[in-house]
Amino acid sequence: MSKQSAYTPAAKEFNSFAEFYPFYLGEHSNRTCRVLHYTGTLSAISIISYAIWSSQYSLIPLAFVAAYGQAWIGHFFFEHNKPATFKYPLWSFMGDWVMIKDFLTGRIKQKMPQK
Secondary structure, three states: OOOOOOOOOOOOOOOOHHHHHHHHHHOOOOHHHHHHHHHHHHHHHHHHHHHHHOOOHHHHHHHHHHHHHHHHHHHHHHHOOOOHHHOOHHHHHHHHHHHHHHHHOOOHHHHOOOO
């Protein structure tokens, strides 16, 4: 089920986030996968905000289920690859936020690596 990225070899080590981000975008070339990342992250923000506002801190783990659950559905069923977070957890977390920013600012298409 897993596929090797067409953009960077699976064993690649990155020296900076700037070097990692094109790889991250390449692992999210499927639009449905990206949409599931956006909705997962926004769901997590909503759940955490509500948990804090209502003092229901026991809801916070649900935010992680919402975020990762949607993202992993995107990878396993639409992108057909292994989430980058398994090998690059911190940079993948950062990549998700930058990818959302690029989507919201209309720059996601121009930043996607060319196949």
